[in-house]
Amino acid sequence: MIAAAIILTGIGSYAMRAFFIFALARYAFPPLLLRALEYVAPTVMAALVISMLTTPEGELAAGPPEIVGLVCAAFAARTTGNHIFALIAGMGTFWLIGAII
Amino acid sequence: MGRFFAAYPLHVCDINGAMNTAPTRHALRGSLDALPLFIPALPFAFVFGVVVAEAGIPEWLGWSSSPIIFGGAIQVTLFTLIGEGASVAAAVSAALIVGARHMLYSVTLAPRFQNQPGWFRWVGAYVLIDQVFVLSQIKRIDDPVGFRRYFLSAGFTFWTLWMISTALGVVLGPAIPTEWGVQFAAPVLFVSLMMAASGRQDKLAAAAMAMGVTYLLASWPNRAGILIAVIVSVCVMLLATRKQST
Numbered sequence: 001m002i003a004a005a006i007i008l009t010g011i012g013s014y015a016m017r018a019f020f021i022f023a024l025a026r027y028a029f030p031p032l033l034l035r036a037l038e039y040v041a042p043t044v045m046a047a048l049v050i051s052m053l054t055t056p057e058g059e060l061a062a063g064p065p066e067i068v069g070l071v072c073a074a075f076a077a078r079t080t081g082n083h084i085f086a087l088i089a090g091m092g093t094f095w096l097i098g099a100i101i
Numbered sequence: 102m103g104r105f106f107a108a109y110p111l112h113v114c115d116i117n118g119a120m121n122t123a124p125t126r127h128a129l130r131g132s133l134d135a136l137p138l139f140i141p142a143l144p145f146a147f148v149f150g151v152v153v154a155e156a157g158i159p160e161w162l163g164w165s166s167s168p169i170i171f172g173g174a175i176q177v178t179l180f181t182l183i184g185e186g187a188s189v190a191a192a193v194s195a196a197l198i199v200g201a202r203h204m205l206y207s208v209t210l211a212p213r214f215q216n217q218p219g220w221f222r223w224v225g226a227y228v229l230i231d232q233v234f235v236l237s238q239i240k241r242i243d244d245p246v247g248f249r250r251y252f253l254s255a256g257f258t259f260w261t262l263w264m265i266s267t268a269l270g271v272v273l274g275p276a277i278p279t280e281w282g283v284q285f286a287a288p289v290l291f292v293s294l295m296m297a298a299s300g301r302q303d304k305l306a307a308a309a310m311a312m313g314v315t316y317l318l319a320s321w322p323n324r325a326g327i328l329i330a331v332i333v334s335v336c337v338m339l340l341a342t343r344k345q346s347t
Contacts (some may be wrong), residue, residue, distance in 0.1 A: 002158055003165075005189045009179050010169035012197045018226035020207035021214045025222070029212050032339065039335045040209045041238035042304045043311035044202055045295035047327040048231065050315035052288040058320025066285065073289045077296035083137045086296075090289030094282065 065101065069094030127247040131254030134240070138232040138294075139262045141286035145173050146263065147277045148284070150270025152177050156184030160271040167267045171260065172230060175200040176267075178323070198323040205331060206234040213237070216245045221253075228256025232294075239297045303342055310334040 029037075049070070053062040062070075073090030077083070153163030158180060166176045178199045182192035206229050214222055233256045242248040269276075277283060299305040311334040318326025 001189055002162055002183060005179060005183060005193050006162070006166045006169050008189070008193045009175060009196045010166070012193065013170050013172055013175055013200045013203065014227060016197070016200060016203045017207055017229040018222070020204065020211045021222050021226055024208070024211035025215055027211070034212065035342075036335050036339055037209045037212075039304060039307045039338050040205050040331060041235050041298040042295055042308040043331045043334045044205060044231075044327070045235060045291050045298055046308035046311040047202075047315040047330045049288045049291045049295060050312050050319065050330075051324050051327055052291070054316065054319035056320070056322075058318075060316070066288075069285065070288060070292050073292045074296050077293040081297065083290060083293045083297070086293035087137070087140060087286060087289055090292065091286060094285055094289070098282065 063101075065094045065097040068097055125250075127242060127244075128250040128254040130240070131236070131251040131256075132258040134236050134251075135232065135255040135258040135262075138236070138290060139259060141284075141290045142173060142232075142259075142263060143266055144277050144283040145177075145287065146266035146270040147273070147275065148270075149173065149177055149180075149267055150273065151275050152180045152184065153271050154274055156180045158183070164268055164271050167264050170196075171227065171263065172200055172203075173263070195323045198325055201325070201328050202231075202331070203229060205328070206231075210234065210237065213248060217249060221249050225249075225252055225256070228253070228260055230256070230259065231291075232259060235294045235298055239294075303338060306341075307334045307338045310337060 053060060053066065055061050069090045072093040073086045076089035077086040080086070150163075153160065156163075163180065166179065170176050170179070175196045179192050179196040182195055183189075187195075207226070210225075210229070214225065217225070233252065236255050237248070237252055240251060242251055295308050299308050311330045314330035314333050315326050318329055321329075
């Protein structure tokens with residue numbers, strides 16, 4: 001039963017990834033759609049961040065250490081363009097404020 | 102004449118260099134870009150190991166989901182629900198709703214896959230995860246060969262590390278202490294990726310809007326709010342930028 005669940009989920013998740021790549025392989029994308037697709041990456045990342053910081057009940061599971069940590073990470077990412085620096089800035093601030101509070 | 106001969110080999114080297122070393126450089130770049138993105142996935146692999154153990158699933162069977170499904174959040178959702186005694190149909194459908202955002206990646210990358218060979222569509226779709234998608238959006242490589250090498254190299258670097266770390270996760274279990282808050286590295290990395298993907302002001306505005314809508318819809322089951330938040334913010338941004346241009 002568990003093996004069936006794994007295989008079904010595997011087929012389903014592969015199908016979701018492959019579907020439009022194959023379905024739209026010869027489709028001439030109109031400029032409006034191409035413009036819309038440019039917003040997918042920033043908005044999905046933003047939505048993922050919030051979904052990681054909220055409980056399944058819809059409450060915010062982030063205090064001052066998390067929020068200040070994320071602001072510092074965003075600032076470090078914008079100024080350095082380096083994900084490792086952003087991780088260090090975000091985690092460092094998070095641990096520092098967590099230790100003070 | 103001497104100048105001509107001196108220049109000729111250089112010219113050949115340059116063309117060969119552009120043809121042979123540039124894709125290799127893209128392949129190396131893909132691997133190097135994937136490495137820091139894996140840092141938050143490492144503690145998550147150990148969370149996965151704990152979920153498999155708590156669900157009472159044999160280690161090898163739990164790990165087999167890594168090559169078969171290859172998606173951390175999908176795998177964890179599936180085994181959490183199986184552990185809670187949900188039916189196969191309920192667990193599979195919930196896991197697939199969690200993974201529904203991959204359809205957005207498939208649409209977004211479809212134009213980039215149009216000038217690619219068929220085998221790359223099959224293989225590339227297999228490693229199309231959050232991090233590989235966003236890397237391919239941040240690094241815009243127009244050369245089809247370069248794009249393919251970068252994509253596959255980033256994807257399979259991530260794949261290899263995920264296979265190894267989930268194997269360690271199911272064998273070792275809770276080896277990384279949770280009280281340090283290492284799981285917080287995941288939202289930190291995704292904020293950094295969000296900033297890298299939001300090079301323009303309008304993209305940053307779209308991201309901010311998506312954050313707000315996701316928060317409003319956070320109580321929706323299986324993170325279905327993510328998909329709605331993306332679609333709503335994209336539509337609003339299209340309307341807003343349309344007004345500006347006319």
